[in-house]
Amino acid sequence: MKAGIGRFFRHAHWAVESETLDVTERTTFQSMDTLLQSPMEQVTLDSRSGVSTLTLQSVYYVKTFKGPGIRHWLGTSRYQRELRNLQYFNKLGLGTPRLVAYGHQTKWGVPEKAVIVTAEVERATDLEKIIEAGALYSGGVAGVRKVLDQLARAVRVLHGHGFYHKDLKTRNILLRQAFPASSSSGNNEPELFFFDCPSGHHPPRFMFRRSIVRDLAHLEEGLRGHIRKVDLLYLFKQYRGCDKLSPEDKALARDVLSYHTQRRMTRKRRLRAERKKASSQH
Numbered sequence: 001m002k003a004g005i006g007r008f009f010r011h012a013h014w015a016v017e018s019e020t021l022d023v024t025e026r027t028t029f030q031s032m033d034t035l036l037q038s039p040m041e042q043v044t045l046d047s048r049s050g051v052s053t054l055t056l057q058s059v060y061y062v063k064t065f066k067g068p069g070i071r072h073w074l075g076t077s078r079y080q081r082e083l084r085n086l087q088y089f090n091k092l093g094l095g096t097p098r099l100v101a102y103g104h105q106t107k108w109g110v111p112e113k114a115v116i117v118t119a120e121v122e123r124a125t126d127l128e129k130i131i132e133a134g135a136l137y138s139g140g141v142a143g144v145r146k147v148l149d150q151l152a153r154a155v156r157v158l159h160g161h162g163f164y165h166k167d168l169k170t171r172n173i174l175l176r177q178a179f180p181a182s183s184s185s186g187n188n189e190p191e192l193f194f195f196d197c198p199s200g201h202h203p204p205r206f207m208f209r210r211s212i213v214r215d216l217a218h219l220e221e222g223l224r225g226h227i228r229k230v231d232l233l234y235l236f237k238q239y240r241g242c243d244k245l246s247p248e249d250k251a252l253a254r255d256v257l258s259y260h261t262q263r264r265m266t267r268k269r270r271l272r273a274e275r276k277k278a279s280s281q282h
Contacts, residue, residue, distance in 0.1 A: 014103035020119070021100070022057040032103050032115055035062065048078060059120035060100060066113060079104055079114035082198040086116070092161065094154050095193040097121050097174070121174050121193050128171040131226045139178065143190070144231055147175060150192045152238035155215065164211035166199040170222035213252070217259035 016029045028038050040052035040062060047066075054060040065079040076084075089096045097118035104114035130136055137144055151173070158165060174193040203211050216239070223232060236256075240249050 010105065010107050012103065012105045014101070016101040017099060020098065025056045025058075028054075028056060029101050029117075032105065032113075035101070035115065035117070036064070053120075054117075061097070061118050061120065063116045063118075064113060065104075065111070065115070077104075077111050077114065078198045079111065079116065081200075082196070083116055085197040085200045086118075086195070088163070089194050089197070092157050094157065095174075095191055097193055097195050118195070121176060124174040124176040124191075124193060126171050127173040127175050127192075128169070128222060130175055131170060131222065134226075136226065141231070143178070144227065145234060146178070147190050147192070148231060148235040149238055150190060151219075152235055154192060154194065155219070156239055156241070159212055159215070162202045162205070162208060164201060164203050164208065165197055165215050166201070166211075167197060168215040168218045170219070172196045209252075213255045213259055216252075216256045220256055221260055 012032070014032050016026075018026055018029070021029060027034070029035055035054075038054055040054045043051045043053055043061075045051075049063060049065045052062045052064075054062050063082075065077070065082075083102055086096055086099060090099075097120070099116070100119050101117040102115060105112045136147070139146075155168070172195060174195065176191040176193070178188050178190045216236075219235075220232065223235075236249075236253055237243065237245070240252075242249060245253065
C-alpha cells in the first residue's frame with residue numbers, strides 16, 4: 001500500500017530535442033531510465049553531480065544530479081538553475097553546447113535525480129587547457145585578440161543584463177579555434193561556448209558591483225602569467241568599451257587585481273589567529 005502511495009506522488013518530466021538527433025539515436029533518448037542504462041564513460045564525479053560521455057553517432061555529455069541539495073529548499077535545485085542558465089545564455093546570443101535532452105524525477109516534491117544532456121562541441125577545447133598548453137598564441141597576437149574580443153563581448157552582455165556568473169573561469173569556457181584562412185568553411189573566427197553555470201543569478205543592484213569584480217577577478221586569475229599584460233589591458237578596455245580608461249575604469253581594475261590578494265590576506269590572518277589561540281592553550 002505504501003509503495004502504491006509513493007508511486008502516486010512521484011513525478012517525472014523528460015524533454016528531448018528529437019529533431020537534432022540521428023534516427024538511430026532516438027531509442028536511447030526515449031526516457032531518462034533508458035538513457036541512464038546506456039554504456040557511458042565517467043568523466044567527473046562529486047557528491048552533487050557527475051558527467052559522463054555517451055558515444056553514439058555523435059558524442060554527448062550526460063550530466064546527472066543527485067538529491068535535492070540545500071538550495072532546493074530555498075526554491076530551486078542545482079539542476080533547475082543550470083538548465084535555466086544554459087537556456088538564458090542561448091537566449092542572450094552567447095555560444096553554448098547544444099541542449100539535447102533534460103528531465104528530472106521527484107518523489108513527494110523532492111528531486112531524486114535529474115539529467116541534462118548536451119552535444120559535444122566539435123573541435124573545441126576548454127580555454128584553461130589551451131592556456132596551460134601554451135597554445136593561445138599559436139595564431140599570433142592578432143589571433144589572441146580575436147579571442148579576447150569575443151570574451152569581452154560575452155562578459156559585457158552578461159553584466160549588461162545584470163547577470164552574475166559566479167564561476168566565470170577559463171575551465172568553464174570552450175574555445176573552437178578559427179579555421180585557417182584558406183579553409184573552404186568560410187568561418188575564420190574563433191568561437192566561445194559557455195557551460196557549467198549552476199550558481200549564476202541576478203543579484204540585487206546594490207551588490208552587483210562586487211559581483212562584477214569577482215567575475216573579472218576569476219578571469220584575470222586564469223589568464224595571469226599566460227598572456228601579455230598589454231593584452232590583459234586590451235581585454236579590460238574591450239569589456240569597458242573604451243580606448244582610454246576613466247577614473248571609474250581604473251578604480252574597477254584596481255579592485256579586480258586586488259580581489260584575490262585580499263582574500264589570501266584574510267585567510268593568512270585567520271590562520272595566524274588560529275595558531276595564536278592554539279599556542280595560548282598549551
